[in-house]
Amino acid sequence: MTDKKMNVNPFEIIQTVNEPLIVLDEFLSIIFGNRAFDKTFQTNRSLIEGNSIFKICEGAFDTREVHESLEAILTCDVQGEGFQLEKEFPLIGYRIFIINPRPMRRYTEATEKQILIRFEDVTEQKKAEKTLKLKTKEILELSTPVTKIWDEILVLPLIGTLDSHRANQMMEQLLEVIRDTGARYIIMDGTGMGAIDTAVAAHMLKATSAVKLLGAQVIMTGIRPDVAMTMVHLGIELGDIMTRATLQEGVQYAMNARGYVIVPRQALELKGN
Amino acid sequence: MERIPILKLKNFLIISIQTDIHDMIIKILQEDILNKIIETHARGVLIDVSALDIMDSFMARTLRDSAIMAGLIGAKVVVTGIQPAVAITLIELGLKMNQVYTANNLDHGFEILNELITEEDFKNKL
CATH class of the missing domain: 3.30.450.20 (PAS domain)
Known part of the structure; x- marks a missing residue:
């Protein structure tokens, strides 16, 4: 041995x-x-x-x-x-x-x-690892596509699931854009949003309060029926956030509040005659 | 003691807070605002904080209290130009500024004041 x-x-x-x-x-x-x-x-x-x-x-x-x-x-x-x-x-x-x-x-x-x-x-x-980090950052940035659709009106489509990291990033980016553009109405569209839980709801409430501090108002649109049902079951209240069924109605509300009315051209032509 | 100037424009008061200020000065400012409202019969007050990168809870609370107090003696207060970072801090601190009108910039604040005052006048006429 x-x-x-x-x-x-x-x-x-x-x-x-x-x-x-x-x-x-x-x-x-x-x-x-x-x-x-x-x-x-x-x-x-x-x-x-x-x-x-x-x-x-x-x-x-x-x-x-x-x-x-x-x-x-x-x-x-x-x-x-x-x-x-x-x-x-x-x-x-x-x-x-x-x-x-x-x-x-x-x-x-x-x-x-x-x-x-x-x-x-x-x-x-x-x-x-490096590429992954970069891509993650890129995706995070891409996931907050704040778009200006009219003077002082912004649209923010909420896509995918919101975790606290993304929600914070979204809030920060949104506030920056509001400051830079002087927007007064932010339409958050939840059509592409996944399920909502209490944590996400809390983040959204925080974001709306912060937006209000900057002198703008949040209009929540496109909450899907199943999401609305879960929210009620979970006892989530959106407080004084303005809600509208569809993005279209949200845009209409914001335009009205800014003093614009959307009328079909026909109606104007009839009046002209 | 250093004081923050209060400017009068038509029937509005304009206050711009440029630097991070001492607790004592903001207290004095609160008194000054109220005295000036009585003195000038101002209908609205614009407080611009766009130059502030940080705001502590004391200052935020004092500003809010000032707004409520001014409301009691008949003037509307609009706080303008709160920076994103400040807004986030205030929310994290759980400070509610519900009773205060906020605006993005002076223009916007001026518009809000005008709207509020017209509305009030309309109500008084009825």
């Missing part, structure tokens, strides 16, 4: 691992790098083995974090924390790696310290 254990060559195991790995000696020179390392950094065993880690790949690893982390392992023998290295690498270009250095367990006759460094390529992952 003990004999079998002694025959294990850790480097052979390392060689089969898919992740880039290198082993350093106590002078931080590379004893061994596996195939995955060669492939990832487009280098060759003969180019790196025996060289200092700070020299290989045109000094890509010659950074403060790498120095600090490796020295900590050498001096205190603590397992280093993984850290992120984000830079332009030679041959392979811009990459983000999580670097995990740790002291290696010494096997049999080995007496000197050895450090195993594991590289994790998170470039794609980080890129995806």
Whole structure:
């Protein structure tokens, strides 16, 4: 049993691992790098083995974090924390790696310290995260399409489900637009709105109060019958928010309040005759 | 003590609050508004706060109280130009400004005052 254990060559195991790995000696020179390392950094065993880690790949690893982390392992023998290295690498270009250095367990006759460094390529992952964040922001902005339809009259279609984050963003954006355009009537159209719950209703009430402080009035339109039913069942009261059945009626109300009347041309022509 | 000027235009008073002011000054302003209404027989008061990026609850409450007090001595008060950030803060604080008329800018506030006064005059004639 003990004999079998002694025959294990850790480097052979390392060689089969898919992740880039290198082993350093106590002078931080590379004893061994596996195939995955060669492939990832487009280098060759003969180019790196025996060289200092700070020299290989045109000094890509010659950074403060790498120095600090490796020295900590050498001096205190603590397992280093993984850290992120984000830079332009030679041959392979811009990459983000999580670097995990740790002291290696010494096997049999080995007496000197050895450090195993594991590289994790998170470039794609980080890129995806970044795009996702950007897209989320874009969608949030798109979801508040405040449109001016007449002097001092704005329409805000409510689309999808409102969560508190979206509701707050919507309120902020709406208030900015009201201030900038000097609008006095805001028609909120709920035709495209999903179900409403007490939290959403509370947000809408807050938004209407804030709108009122800016000197404008909210007209709620297009609340679907099923939504109206849930609202009543939940005991949600919209207070003094003006409501109208359809967007058309909402527009009509706002226009009337601004002193405009919509009449068919025929009616005018008849009068003219 | 520093005072906020109150301007008279026809039968309206115009007050513009430009900087973040001390609690004491806003209290004095409240008294000044009421005295000036009596003195000038003003029918309406416009308070413009568009230059304020923050408003604390004391100031908001004092403004609201002033509006109610002015109503008691026969003048309508319109607060104009509340900034979006201020509006959100006031709502978060749960401060109700129901009794106060609000407007986006001075023009709009002026319009509201005129409407209110015509309405009142009409009622008085009946």
